[in-house]
């Protein structure tokens with residue numbers, strides 16, 4: 433046995449890039465990418481990706497160079513998930529709803545050599561480039577055409593790219609290009625900045641191996657069949673759309689691209705393309721559930737919808753399932769490139785009442801097959817918390833698709849990935865007796881009122897049960913007496929005849945939860961501030977609550 437070692441035939445580096453070659457062989461004539469009236473097949477998509485990789489190589493882009501993209505879910509964005517790393521480069525998708533200052537910081541931090549840009553984001557990119565210091569070599573700009581956008585004037589685009597555009601690169605490239613394979617499966621493949629929900633975005637680097645594992649794992653975990661029809665409602669710039677650009681290629685599916693969407697666009701696309709699968713943050717589920725009847729269209733069949741990214745309130749899950757969607761729920765971070773936990777469903781739960789099913793489904797669940805281990809630990813002792821569904825601790829995990837690290841941030845990396853072999857998520861949760869984890873908060877969001885820990889997620893989930901409530905976010909408000917008290921920011925559904933007052937919302941909560949948890953302050957707002965990935969920007973609300981100062985000391 434001692435002589436049994438890896439050999440040349442079994443040590444080829446793992447990478448999800450090869451999936452597209454197999455798919456082009458099997459499903460070459462099947463639709464790969466649809467955008468308005470444009471339909472590509474898998475053999476065309478493969479050739480376009482190879483042409484892109486070849487052109488990037490002829491422009492001098494080589495192994496390890498960072499190539500950025502600022503674009504919505506259009507076909508070019510999909511192709512870049514293959515074409516850019518096939519040139520050996522590291523793909524850096526940038527959130528197009530960031531401001532110019534943050535984008536310039538990211539471009540500088542990543543040392544990006546070239547950036548592809550959507551026509552509608554050109555002015556934003558120009559502002560960002562102007563903010564780069566003179567000493568910094570700016571990336572080469574390559575605009576992406578969009579025949580369906582009136583504002584995408586081709587001569588303006590060509591001028592902005594110094595004569596070069598995305599389609600010109602495709603045209604110039606070699607469709608038989610021998611793509612640059614990773615030397616090792618630990619070679620970096622993508623650089624993704626986190627959402628910046630809690631602090632400045634961090635540059636997460638993933639390697640080919642990690643992305644291969646998470647892609648295959650995500651296909652298995654969501655039981656993706658062959659040839660799904662997948663609607664792109666999750667931004668690909670967010671953690672590479674939880675790895676599904678590579679996953680849908682592996683399954684030979686059809687990618688339905690959308691530049692922008694609202695409830696009406698989603699319902700229309702579901703019906704037109706007979707969509708089978710889609711992903712979205714809970715905000716997308718909320719949008720579907722609260723859409724007026726006039727915008728809803730009958731579903732083409734059961735649509736599988738995978739949600740994650742922030743806690744899905746049980747009430748929202750319940751409403752979406754009642755509309756005919758089948759909801760899957762997972763939990764992950766940019767640092768895991770996709771889902772690390774999922775609320776794996778048990779057949780016997782189908783017999784439970786709907787509200788109980790939704791409550792169980794709102795739990796984040798168990799580790800996926802390829803995540804080696806997870807735990808909820810007491811940060812002070814490092815010991816596992818009791819499996820009682822009540823004792824809170826930090827969620828930690830280990831497995832083959834935890835990031836390589838944060839780019840140029842060794843301190844940040846060693847704070848997150850510890851010598852004890854765990855990746856510390858910064859999320860606070862509990863372990864239930866059945867081994868399912870439930871998130872209670874981010875460590876920064878826990879409210880400590882009179883020495884008691886209050887989970888903002890728990891208070892939010894009660895508030896979501898109020899029939900007039902559209903969205904809610906709960907944060908701490910400083911309080912001279914209690915230390916902190918619960919402050920709820922609430923937006924009401926449109927068209928509610930007699931929306932409740934702040935005092936009525938407080939009274940409603942006090943009937944349904946211990947008084948120390950119930951909000952002492954309610955602020956009604958037309959809309960809550962969100963990141964482009966649909967997460968409520970609690971730090972902004974926390975600042976607002978802080979600015980309100982302490983209310984008069986009160987007793988429970």
Ligand SMILES: Nc1ncnc2c1ncn2[C@@H]1O[C@H](COP(=O)(O)OP(=O)(O)OP(=O)(O)O)[C@@H](O)[C@H]1O
Nearest residue numbers: 626627628629630631741742743762763764765766
């Ligand atoms: N199913 C889920 N339920 C509750 N929270 C979730 C779920 N999935 C993800 N999250 C939250 O999203 C976080 C990961 O989000 P992401 O990587 O996009 O960056 P961020 O944490 O929002 O931003 P930053 O790290 O810059 O503050 C997790 O740490 C967790 O707090």
